[in-house]
Amino acid sequence: MSGLLEVTDLVAGYGNGPAILNGARLSVRPGEVHCVIGPNGAGKSTLLKAIVGMLPIRAGDVRFKGESLKGLRPDQALRRGICLVPQERALFPAMTVRENLRMGGYSIPDKAELERRIDGIEERFPILRERRGQRAGTLSGGQQQTLAMARTMILKPEIVMFDEPSLGLAPKVVAEVFGIMKLMAAEGITIVLVEQNALMGLKHADRGIVLDLGKTLLEAPADEVLRDPRIGELYLGGRSEA
């Protein structure tokens, strides 16, 4: 089988430290929502960083549409259509909302096209139009996450990867975040999501991927993962009922 993005036997780590990922696999299917779960230190964030080239790949391969991404920088991966939203939102706090959106389209050379796309985003997320002149650092947590997610849509990417988007947000806001994610999926954007809250992440996903000790233990439809008794015991605190 060959998905949109294929990660095979990936080995990666920071600097000259030990390998965090040790044979991780991931098969991403177009148009679906994928949720990667696993305990702290399993290598979930590392996996996303290695895919976009923030960390060097020591062994194994990452193929996007059959083409290897090995050795590419994040800006080069981005131009191919893979976008990562890191933990803790990733805004430019001293820039305005509008400037943040403009940075989202940094790799689009055509200024007029960029403005058109930003207008389109503002239409869809009125709150961003309302706050366009406000400094991003002064937005509420939910608004910041909305901005960070909306910003990725400017590039019309094929795959968007989120690293713990619900981190530090109130439950009501978390629901909003997953709502936006649904919206993106409905537009045909493929989503890869890393979630500490495995139960919630899997509920919103089509596919579930279990990562532990740097290895992929299981890749299956999300509801199957939720029902798997081993997963219940290891990661869901013994509550396997979903």
Add this chain to the structure above:
Amino acid sequence: MADIVQTAILGLALGGVYALMGAGLSLVFGVMRIVNLAHPSLIMAGAYIAYWAFRLAGVDPLLILPVAAAILAGTGVLLYKLVFEREARSAKYSEMTVLLTFALAMVMEGLLGTVFTNTQRVTSPDYATDAFFIADVFIPKGQLYAGMVSLGIISALALFLKHSRFGYPIRATTQNREAAELLGVNVNLVSLASFAIGVGLAGAAGALVSFVFSFFPSKHWEWIVILMSLVVLGGMGSIFGTVLAAFILSVLAAFVGFYVGAVWSTLTFFVALFVVLLVRPQGLFGEKPELA
């Protein structure tokens, strides 16, 4: 009254020079999170370029300023490629780079000391010893010119960062390096450029310093603590903050020098650094205590 005005004017004039000395340091920290302890030793190199150009060919330090800036900017590119590029992914990056720049400062001091000896120097164009008089108050021409040129350069830098095509990614990288990288900014190139600009600013500052202060290679240790106090008070990475802090502390130091005693004037900067680090580590304009 005249004393107070006079002291304030002398403080402000020096503040202008300190502002440019600190601006490059602040820029480099903002973009790369490098506390460049070698910055003052690079200013020193700029000062020697101006000194020898004046002494050997009679060229005015203000004319040689762009040349000194260009030479140092080139040095910056070289240093970045040889030393800092490979450290970018180091786990203990910030600590590592402080020690590295500290070592680099010693290398610069050793080089300058070996080539130019530790003799005290000062460039002496006519205006360096001249002054304008307004009633009882005098304004030293050298410091006034240096301060004005310095503010001119800083304004140009601010405009460049705010409006130019290249300013955008620099500002973005300053505020959130990871996000900028993920949005397609080639942060390595941005770092290289900012480091070159920062070190180039050191060269420009050196040309001004050459006729405002007397200097010798090992004097850079004193400058580093002075400049760090400005950058820390201003909020690491905020160029505007650095400029404001330069004026505040220089005026304060001028008053301490006048009313308490000249030797205690420099101590003002050192004590200020301590107090700011401990009371408000994020400085006046820092978003958060980046350094702590």
Add this chain to the structure above:
Amino acid sequence: MAEFGASEVVAARRARDSGLAGTVDKTRSAWFPLTLLAALLLLPALQFAGNYNYLIHLTLFTAMYVVMASGWNILGGFTGYISLGHIVFFAIGGYFAGMVFARMGISTIVLAPFAGLLAGLVGYMIGLITLRVRGPSFIISSLALVMIARILFENWHFVGGAAGVALPANDLPAEWAKLPYYYAFVAMAAFATWASYRIKHSKFGLGLRAISKDEIKAESAGIDTRFHKVLAFAISAFFVGMAGAVWGEYLTYIRPNIFLVVLMSVNMVLMCILGGKGTIAGPALGTVLIVAFNEIFVATLGASEINVLATGIIMMVSLMFYPLGIVGTLARRGKLPRILNWD
């Protein structure tokens, strides 16, 4: 899809965790440092055979730096707080002992422990303030400390200002004149090395090392990080102050431009980095190399500017290519010779 069982995963995790913890090398050797110490104690006997004053001086000088570097290592190596300003404690120890010696004639060797305690006390108080910040901020504050101390000492008339104070030389014949100081420094070096070993392997030392790895985690694990850090600062200041105490009488003067030199402060740091900070043998090994290197440089090229240049270059190279130092790098590669494993 790979088959796996829940219990296997739990077992694998446990195996990884114990693998991380179990890297302690069991091949340490105590005989080598002890033999070295015995040889050093016997070294002055050479004076019966000829004039070995230069060798005695160099060994004494090395021993002094071993005291300082080992002391620095407790804060910089174990705890991970890089101080570029420890020379301040050298000056405090030197000035205290020197002044008491000048006024009351009590030997600085007797005064050394008290000078160390004073330096430790000042270190404790400074630490209470500066250890509230981490990383670059702490490094910069330590550098500022040297500048402040320099201005204070240069303008403090009681201790002679910039000119300092001259101290009387002892009245032993030239070939034996250095010996009291020689034995004092060798004894201090042995004590500093032994104390580092004991501290590193104590519960307190474990706390320090936890702080160096991850201070926030250490704190959440219930370690009183503030107390640990400040005490480590005080202990490291104690050793540096003790070394400073005897140095003044040996030189026969105390003066700011001898006792408050950035280069000396850097030397302590560099010796630890080159040898391997956080290890026991590292500071000693680094000291021997740097002193030998300085000596060769100054003897062949003379100029102190070149010495500054060379020191900077060595520091850059070791930071860039061997950030773990000689002992650390060899240990990481599993090639550390037994005689250098004092941990």
